[in-house]
Amino acid sequence: DSGVTQTPKHLITATGQRVTLRCSPRSGDLSVYWYQQSLDQGLQFLIQYYNGEERAKGNILERFSAQQFPDLHSELNLSSLELGDSALYFCASSVAGRVSGELFFGEGSRLTVL
Amino acid sequence: AQSVTQPDIHITVSEGASLELRCNYSYGATPYLFWYVQSPGQGLQLLLKYFSGDTLVQGIKGFEAEFKRSQSSFNLRKPSVHWSDAAEYFCASETGANNLFFGTGTRLTVIP
Numbered sequence: 001d002s003g004v005t006q007t008p009k010h011l012i013t014a015t016g017q018r019v020t021l022r023c024s025p026r027s028g029d030l031s032v033y034w035y036q037q038s039l040d041q042g043l044q045f046l047i048q049y050y051n052g053e054e055r056a057k058g059n060i061l062e063r064f065s066a067q068q069f070p071d072l073h074s075e076l077n078l079s080s081l082e083l084g085d086s087a088l089y090f091c092a093s094s095v096a097g098r099v100s101g102e103l104f105f106g107e108g109s110r111l112t113v114l
Numbered sequence: 115a116q117s118v119t120q121p122d123i124h125i126t127v128s129e130g131a132s133l134e135l136r137c138n139y140s141y142g143a144t145p146y147l148f149w150y151v152q153s154p155g156q157g158l159q160l161l162l163k164y165f166s167g168d169t170l171v172q173g174i175k176g177f178e179a180e181f182k183r184s185q186s187s188f189n190l191r192k193p194s195v196h197w198s199d200a201a202e203y204f205c206a207s208e209t210g211a212n213n214l215f216f217g218t219g220t221r222l223t224v225i226p
Contacts, residue, residue, distance in 0.1 A: 002157055033213070043204065043216035056213050090157055100146050100165065100208060105157030 003027065004106035006091050012112045018079040021109045025072055025093030031055070032074040033094075033103060034066055038087035049074055050097040081113045117141075118207050120217035127195050128225050135190040135220050137205030145207040147188040148214065149179055152202045161203075164188060175199070200224045 003026035013019055025032050034046040036059075045058035049068035060066075063081075068074040078085060088110050092103040117140045127133055139145055146165050150158040162173025169181040179190045188205060205217040 002159070004157070042218045045213040045215070048213060058213050092158075100163075102160045102163070103158075103214065105150075105159070107155070107157045 002104040002106060004091060004093050004104050006089075006106035006109050008109055009107065010110050010112075012114060013081060014114055015081055015083060017081050017113075018077065019081065019111065021076040021078070021089050021091075021111075023074045023076070023091030023093075023106060025074070025091075026104050029093035029095050029104070030072065031094045031097050032068055032072070033092040034060075034074070034076050035090040035092065036087045037090060037108070038084075041087075043090075046076070055097055078111070081111075083113050086111055086113045118205050118215055118217040120203075120205055120220050122220045123218070124221045124223065126223040126225060129197050130194050133190075133192045133195045133199070133222070135203050135205075135222070137188045137190065137217060138186050139188060139205075139207050140186065141207065144181075144183065147179075147181065148206040148208070149173065149177070149188075149190045150204045150206060150216075151175075152204065152219075154201070158204065161190070195222075195224055197224045197226065 005024040007022045030051045033048045036044045046060040047066050048056040052068050063079050066076045088108045090108045092105045119138045148163045149161040152158045161177050162171045164171045164181045202219045202221050204219045206214040
C-alpha cells in the first residue's frame with residue numbers, strides 16, 4: 001500500500017460526459033502528479049501541483065483540468081469525453097516539489113468511455 | 115528532445131535465471147534515471163534511481179542497475195528471478211522539467 005488513495009477505481013461513462021477523479025496523497029506529501037496510461041500512448045505526464053499551486057504541465061488536453069485543495073487532495077476533471085480518453089489515470093505524490101524524490105503511485109482509476 | 119527507449123516489449127525468463135532489462139536514454143546532460151515496477155492491477159513502485167556518483171545502483175527486491183554514459187544506457191539486472199517478479203517494468207528519466215518521462219515498458223513473464 002503506497003498510501004495514495006484514488007477514487008473511483010473504475011468508471012464507465014458515455015461520450016460527451018464529464019467525470020471527476022479524486023486523489024488523496026500520502027500524509028505529509030505536498031506534491032500531486034497526474035498521469036494517463038493507455039495502450040497506444042503509454043504513461044503520459046499530465047500535470048503536477050505543489051502545495052495547491054500548479055507546478056508543471058505536460059500533455060494535458062484543454063478539456064481536462066485539475067486542482068489541489070487546501071487539504072492537499074487533488075481532483076482531475078475530464079470533460080466532453082471521447083472514446084480515446086479511455087485509460088488508466090494514476091495519481092502520484094511526493095514530499096518535495098521535484099520528481100527527483102520518490103513518487104508514490106496510487107492504484108489508478110480506470111476510465112472507460114463508451 | 116529527451117526520450118527513454120525500452121527496446122524489449124516482452125521478455126520471458128525461467129525462474130532462477132538472471133535478468134537484464136534494457137533502457138536507453140537520449141539527452142545531452144546526464145538525466146536523473148529511474149526504474150519503476152508495475153504489478154498487475156497495481157500502481158507503480160520505485161525500484162531504484164540514479165542521480166550521480168557510483169554508476170552501479172542497488173535497489174529494492176534484489177534489483178540493481180548500471181549507468182553507462184558511453185552507451186547512454188541504464189539497464190536493470192537481477193541475478194536470480196523469482197516468480198513474483200513477473201510484472202511490467204518502466205524506465206524513466208527526469209531532466210529538469212519536473213516530470214517523469216516514461217519508456218514504453220517491458221513486460222516480464224517468469225516461467226517455472
